[in-house]
Amino acid sequence: xxxxxxxxKAVVTGATKGIGxxxxxxxxxxxxDIAICSRTAEEVEETLAVLRAxxxxxxxxxxxxxxxxxxxxxxxxxxxxxxxxxxxxxxxSGGAGMDSEKNWQRNFEVDVxxxxxxxxxxxxxxxxxxxxxxxxxxxxxxxETFAAPMAYNALKASLIxxxxxxxxxxxxxxxxxxxxxxxxxxxxxxxxxxxxxxQPDFYNATIAAHPFGRMGSAEEVAKAVAFLASPAASWIxxxxxxxxxxxxxxxxx
Amino acid sequence: xxxxxxxxxxxxRTPIEKAPDPQxxxxxxxxxxxxxxxxxxxEWERMWKRSWxxxxxxxxxxxxxxxxxxxxxxxxILIVRQADMSIRAFYNVCQHRGNRLVPPGIGKLKSFKCxxxxxxxxxxxxxxxxPDKETFxxxxxCQGLPExxxxxxxxxxxxxxxxxxxxxxxxxxxxxEHLDPYHFDRMAMTRDWTIEWDCNWKASVDAFNExxxxxxxxxxxxxxxxxxxxxxxxxxxxxxxLVPFATTxxxxxxxxxxxxxxxxxxxxxxxxxxxxxxxxxxxRLAVQKWKRENGASQGxxxxxxxxxxxxxxxxxxxxxxxxxxxxxxxxxxxxxxxxPTDPNKMYYDLQNFRLLKQGEEKPERPEHRFYRHGxxxxxxxxxxxxxxxxxxxxGMQSEGFPGLWLGDQELRIRHxxxxxxDYVYGVGEAP
Ligand code: FES
Ligand SMILES: [Fe+2]
Numbered sequence: 001x002x003x004x005x006x007x008x009k010a011v012v013t014g015a016t017k018g019i020g021x022x023x024x025x026x027x028x029x030x031x032x033d034i035a036i037c038s039r040t041a042e043e044v045e046e047t048l049a050v051l052r053a054x055x056x057x058x059x060x061x062x063x064x065x066x067x068x069x070x071x072x073x074x075x076x077x078x079x080x081x082x083x084x085x086x087x088x089x090x091x092x093s094g095g096a097g098m099d100s101e102k103n104w105q106r107n108f109e110v111d112v113x114x115x116x117x118x119x120x121x122x123x124x125x126x127x128x129x130x131x132x133x134x135x136x137x138x139x140x141x142x143x144e145t146f147a148a149p150m151a152y153n154a155l156k157a158s159l160i161x162x163x164x165x166x167x168x169x170x171x172x173x174x175x176x177x178x179x180x181x182x183x184x185x186x187x188x189x190x191x192x193x194x195x196x197x198x199q200p201d202f203y204n205a206t207i208a209a210h211p212f213g214r215m216g217s218a219e220e221v222a223k224a225v226a227f228l229a230s231p232a233a234s235w236i237x238x239x240x241x242x243x244x245x246x247x248x249x250x251x252x253x
Numbered sequence: 254x255x256x257x258x259x260x261x262x263x264x265x266r267t268p269i270e271k272a273p274d275p276q277x278x279x280x281x282x283x284x285x286x287x288x289x290x291x292x293x294x295x296e297w298e299r300m301w302k303r304s305w306x307x308x309x310x311x312x313x314x315x316x317x318x319x320x321x322x323x324x325x326x327x328x329x330i331l332i333v334r335q336a337d338m339s340i341r342a343f344y345n346v347c348q349h350r351g352n353r354l355v356p357p358g359i360g361k362l363k364s365f366k367c368x369x370x371x372x373x374x375x376x377x378x379x380x381x382x383x384p385d386k387e388t389f390x391x392x393x394x395c396q397g398l399p400e401x402x403x404x405x406x407x408x409x410x411x412x413x414x415x416x417x418x419x420x421x422x423x424x425x426x427x428x429x430e431h432l433d434p435y436h437f438d439r440m441a442m443t444r445d446w447t448i449e450w451d452c453n454w455k456a457s458v459d460a461f462n463e464x465x466x467x468x469x470x471x472x473x474x475x476x477x478x479x480x481x482x483x484x485x486x487x488x489x490x491x492x493x494x495l496v497p498f499a500t501t502x503x504x505x506x507x508x509x510x511x512x513x514x515x516x517x518x519x520x521x522x523x524x525x526x527x528x529x530x531x532x533x534x535x536x537r538l539a540v541q542k543w544k545r546e547n548g549a550s551q552g553x554x555x556x557x558x559x560x561x562x563x564x565x566x567x568x569x570x571x572x573x574x575x576x577x578x579x580x581x582x583x584x585x586x587x588x589x590x591x592x593p594t595d596p597n598k599m600y601y602d603l604q605n606f607r608l609l610k611q612g613e614e615k616p617e618r619p620e621h622r623f624y625r626h627g628x629x630x631x632x633x634x635x636x637x638x639x640x641x642x643x644x645x646x647x648g649m650q651s652e653g654f655p656g657l658w659l660g661d662q663e664l665r666i667r668h669x670x671x672x673x674x675d676y677v678y679g680v681g682e683a684p
């Protein structure tokens with residue numbers, strides 16, 4: 001099956017590490033031109049070099065997502081530099097934390113507004129595409145209680161609702177909107193990498209609770225994202241895809 | 254990326270230069286020193302009885318008549334605040350038939366009266382009263398309580414069982430210059446525990462004198478400190494290492510989320526991790542800057558400390574038995590005391606102190622608590638240390654273990670045992 005991704009143009013936020021990094025590499029392997037952002041210029045440059053080596057056009061900048069105007073300006077610039085946007089993947093996150101009320105503000109600004117602003121800025125480009133596709137990267141923390149009550153979990157959940165509504169609203173512009181929730185994904189330098197070292201008992205218990213006896217990889221998420229973003233998923237709109245190896249227990253009718 | 258450190262020319266009062274590493278070779282450290290009653294005796298006679306030892310805090314005995322009775326080996330020493338506010342130290346033993354005068358601990362008395370026949374001594378150790386004095390035709394012993402040298406430094410009271418001891422300052426060497434900038438006198442004690450540990454006292458000192466075991470028994474600290482980029486300095490008899498805190502170890506991948514223990518450091522400084530946009534390895538310098546800028550308004554005077562001291566662990570061994578985790582806002586002090594008779598046991602005195610805000614009233618001193626090994630949690634990190642030590646002590650007694658095989662990260666341990674050897678066998682005379 002050909003995903004039909006070759007020659008498409010994707011904007012992916014927060015793409016220099018972890019799942020985001022794997023997503024852009026997977027898309028680049030499929031021949032997609034890529035625009036990325038991250039907090040630090042060196043990381044952006046390093047990632048761009050890897051992407052360009054795959055023979056695609058890759059652009060990117062260091063952007064603070066919490067700076068709304070600068071962030072929107074970058075999305076526009078990325079669309080212009082790429083010569084269009086077919087795929088938008090708001091992936092950047094403020095991360096989990098229970099430090100203070102500011103966690104709510106942070107996750108609101110980065111996870112929620114980082115997605116909202118990206119969509120609003122990218123829609124003019126996406127509607128020109130004719131095969132526009134947006135994939136919100138959510139989290140299984142949004143659908144099942146895990147660890148502790150956190151702004152991260154609750155605000156990630158809001159993206160599922162938002163995505164569904166956008167899918168209805170922008171259907172006539174032929175833009176599909178879907179949400180995708182990775183489960184426990186092991187990436188180097190990620191939360192589970194730290195937990196593996198610092199709380200080995202908890203780590204092992206979590207592994208044991210997985211039907212396949214392991215955690216997922218960023219690559220397994222990236223492949224699902226690539227499919228959902230691609231024209232091969234042309235009839236999938238407004239859904240929420242859980243990519244967790246069957247770890248969560250809830251049944252979704 | 255190597256850790257950024259205070260460098261020559263930057264503000265510091267505590268000297269920061271790296272001391273030249275002593276050339277101590279690579280020989281095995283004989284294990285008998287941890288297990289042998291003979292070595293224990295030599296160590297007592299030649300090392301303990303000739304070293305300045307920490308007795309108590311000056312503010313443990315604020316008023317005349319306040320005393321601390323502290324035990325070392327088979328001895329018990331009375332440290333007494335005098336009428337003129339000076340401090341003197343005596344053997345805690347009645348000169349009549351040898352009864353101990355008071356039990357270990359803190360107290361307040363007008364005089365020390367032996368419970369057996371009521372011989373009574375003043376705060377200055379002189380006889381006050383001997384019942385039926387006329388029934389001792391030989392008169393009274395020429396002295397009252399035998400006195401030992403006693404002096405103060407760093408808010409602590411020190412004593413020496415050798416009446417011809419060198420002055421305390423001479424024994425302490427570089428220590429006051431290094432640690433005075435922390436102003437221990439502005440800190441208040443928050444915990445005072447003693448735990449009887451099932452290991453030799455030196456096994457405990459060893460455990461706190463190297464960072465090599467962090468990756469072994471404290472893996473969670475790899476997301477809290479840099480265990481590899483440390484500076485080790487050995488001096489005449491004391492030593493230190495400088496360990497960067499509020500950062501991650503090069504052994505692990507830097508995390509995109511700030512690790513929980515580092516968040517705690519930020520919060521303790523009054524920063525909100527949820528408001529921090531930098532990376533994990535940028536937190537350390539950010540905390541330093543924050544404390545420098547906000548310390549005074551929070552009531553903390555850091556003006557004598559260099560930037561690294563605002564985050565890092567300056568860890569000192571004051572020979573022979575005081576290990577100190579020194580931080581800008583707190584001090585964690587371990588005093589390791591030998592068991593009176595059993596080389597396989599020791600007393601681990603665990604004292605915590607916190608810096609008081611300017612003008613803050615000193616809180617009441619916590620009561621001393623005594624526990625047996627494993628009876629009470631000391632907190633995750635110290636529990637990990639404590640859990641490990643009895644196994645070390647048992648292994649030391651195995652026919653299959655010749656002695657300690659030390660690496661470069663354990664240079665302070667090698668140095669510590671060399672200084673002990675100098676006391677026990679004479680300088681350069683170790684067998
Ligand atoms: S032993 Fe102290 S009074 Fe007799
Ligand atoms: Fe330890």
